[in-house]
Amino acid sequence: MIQVAVLGYGTVGSGVVEVIERNRQEITRKSGEEIHVKYILDLRDFPGDPYENKVVHDVEQILNDPQIQIVCETMGGLKPAYDFTKRALLSGKSVCTSNKELVAAHGSELMRIAGENKCNYLFEASVGGGIPIIRPMKESLTAEKIEAVTGILNGTTNYILSKMEKEGAAFEDVLRQAQEKGYAEKNPQADVEGHDACRKIAILSSLMCGKYVNYQDIYTEGITGITAEDFVYAHACGKTIKLLALSRTFQREGREEGLYAMVAPFMISRSNPLFMVDDVFNAICVHSDRMGESMYYGKGAGKLPTASAVVSDVADCARHAGKALMSSWDSQEASLADIDQISRRFFVRVSEDKESRALQTFESVSVIEADVAGEFAFITDSMTEEDFRKKADEVGIISRIRVEE
Amino acid sequence: MIQVAVLGYGTVGSGVVEVIERNRQEITRKSGEEIHVKYILDLRDFPGDPYENKVVHDVEQILNDPQIQIVCETMGGLKPAYDFTKRALLSGKSVCTSNKELVAAHGSELMRIAGENKCNYLFEASVGGGIPIIRPMKESLTAEKIEAVTGILNGTTNYILSKMEKEGAAFEDVLRQAQEKGYAEKNPQADVEGHDACRKIAILSSLMCGKYVNYQDIYTEGITGITAEDFVYAHACGKTIKLLALSRTFQREGREEGLYAMVAPFMISRSNPLFMVDDVFNAICVHSDRMGESMYYGKGAGKLPTASAVVSDVADCARHAGKALMSSWDSQEASLADIDQISRRFFVRVSEDKESRALQTFESVSVIEADVAGEFAFITDSMTEEDFRKKADEVGIISRIRVEE
DSSP states (O other): OEEEEEEOOSHHHHHHHHHHHHSHHHHHHHHSSOEEEEEEEOSSOOTTOTTGGGEESOHHHHHTOTTEEEEEEOOOSSTTHHHHHHHHHHTTOEEEEOOHHHHHHHHHHHHHHHHHTTOOEEOGGGSSTTSOOHHIIIIISTTOOEEEEEEEOOHHHHHHHHHHHHHOOOHHHHHHHHHHHTSSOSSOHHHHTSHHHHHHHHHHHHHHHSEEOOGGGSEEOOSTTOOHHHHHHHHHTTEEEEEEEEEEEEEETTTEEEEEEEEEEEEEETTSGGGGOOTTEEEEEEEETTTEEEEEEEEOSOHHHHHHHHHHHHHHHHHTTTOOOOOSSEEEEOOOOOGGGOEEEEEEEEEGGGHHHHHHHHOSEEEOOOSOTTEEEEEEOSEEHHHHHHHHHHHTOSEEEEEEO | OEEEEEEOOSHHHHHHHHHHHHSHHHHHHHHSSOEEEEEEEOSSOOTTOTTGGGEESOHHHHHTOTTEEEEEEOOOSSTTHHHHHHHHHHTTOEEEEOOHHHHHHHHHHHHHHHHHTTOOEEOGGGSSTTSOOHHIIIIISTTOOEEEEEEEOOHHHHHHHHHHHHHOOOHHHHHHHHHHHTSSOSSOHHHHTSHHHHHHHHHHHHHHHSEEOOGGGSEEOOSTTOOHHHHHHHHHTTEEEEEEEEEEEEEETTTEEEEEEEEEEEEEETTSGGGGOOTTEEEEEEEETTTEEEEEEEEOSOHHHHHHHHHHHHHHHHHTTTOOOOOSSEEEEOOOOOGGGOEEEEEEEEEGGGHHHHHHHHOSEEEOOOSOTTEEEEEEOSEEHHHHHHHHHHHTOSEEEEEEO
16 A cells, blocks of 8 residues: 655645545556555645545655655645655655646756655656646657657647637637636736746657756747737638647757757647647647657646646556656756747738838748738748848838748 | 567568667667667568578577567467467566557457566557557556547558548549558458457457457447448538547446447547548547546557557566566456447438438438438437437438447
């Protein structure tokens, strides 16, 4: 029997307790171990809760109990999660987490400490909620050189964009509705500005290249600038708009290999497998050298999907008790390429009086006919970000969205 | 260093050698072990092949070499693969295979033997080619009660159906083209009659319920009866036709739980995530209790994707040398429910003189308006297979296809 402590009895933490206690038969059958929750750490009391007798307020009780082999950290944020995680690992307790912020900021160090103490720091739930993606990348695509990861990694923004598309509504209106329904936070910045997706693609990028990718190096742009008119144009050319997080290798100067990562809204075509990923669903496309394209799709957030992913890590730790698994990446920092030299096509809107100037500057373009008054819109040929920016400045554009096939 | 032998130097076997020898750096980084191919077993010689010096003709050389820890069985078929696999496992060598026929027929016994000899029998490549599905079901959805698996599991039939849809062509013509291009076998029965998909859904069903599901118990219907007219109707009502393999739990007589599995062509709607899975791609949708819906998508066949999946199992065996992993299912045989009592809607075609009779018999239907002369077509309300069959016999129909949302 394996005894577990859960740190933080919020949405995900209470989900973890529920999944462990209610799906015990399945977990035992698939992991070969019976898993029990011994403690729940929270500052609050939960009178009337079915597990209220497990609630403790002092982390020392957990850290000093040799019966506890695995800790689920579902507190979120860096403080005190970082300190608690480190101390648990130092005492040989494995830690399973849904905390993408902590993994993106201190994952390398925490994995190193786990390795030194023959335990594990696992984080399947930190990206894509319930979608199995971390483990497939580590253990199924073992023989693959992963060349590109492209994901819809934030459910809130995908919900907002899907609603804007279906209802022709403005960003602010849909955001307000989403907040009322609890799909978006009162302070929605982390989601709508792309910071959440940025943490997640940093984690996937690190897995992809085996080195630490610093999330602060990743170019990040949110969806606050996307308007109802953008969707009118997208619809007119058979596309849609998604907030993509991507990480890609490319050849630079002949043979040396570069890696770049970014988060930004993109116009994508119907032939892109991410086209059909709507509402709160997430999906991750992986392109690798032998396998080609694969995709993983499911609920990217929510209490039970996320909790289920944490519990899959608990089962993994139970199966490998006393043994450190391979570290997902080492602490050497990857050097990301500047996106300035990356080429792609751009969707551009200008006021109608700038039509001829735009055509002159961008030369060959595909014009988009749509019912938006006073504007001229088109998609450019492929050009570098730097080149595009110069031309856009020259013309004076209303807005632009990057284009992916 | 781990030494491996590959049995069978055909398409998949040569892919396995290529992936191990060429992607060594990735494999070592992710598995922590350096893996080398020591022997390739084949009856033929391969003069000029870069690995010709590894080719041996006698399996005893492999079975008697204590340096060989892992065997890749990529021969296919039951004979002599079953015998070689059993002997390898009895001597404590783990076996990784792409052989769905053998897994579906003798998987339970081979996993038991592996467990008794502290080694492993792994078969990620047997379903969905390169798509990681076996490992996610075993190790990522650990806490999940899986309620339904629905897949497009055969690339050849999906290619044929996609072509028929796009070109309005007849089954026989597309099959002939596919054979010329090497996408379909000269003897295409195993694919077009659904037998291949049947083996694969038997394996996924066994994983789902933890008991042995006998593939011979699974209702199987191929695509040879699908015509160009069927696609005219599908198009008219915004649907498409796919060969689905599915396995589902359901409540029978109040609380007791049943499981049924089947392979058959289905009309599916645009809202179904499998709608967009075209050509040789495969995809598997999993519905489970906590996580809800997840989907796995990628190349279902092909030399390198399949080989890559075999090698991911090799890496897993290397990581767990000397330790038997949990068996995926036990040898107790699951009792599948008869599909007669399962309810669904049906798409039906009758000759136009039977319109009133059909309307009388099936009562409430949705008529499909399409440009097919001399016919009347509709989709029924939900009814049991048994009930449908009786009514269809009564009317005398041209054909029917099951409908899924």
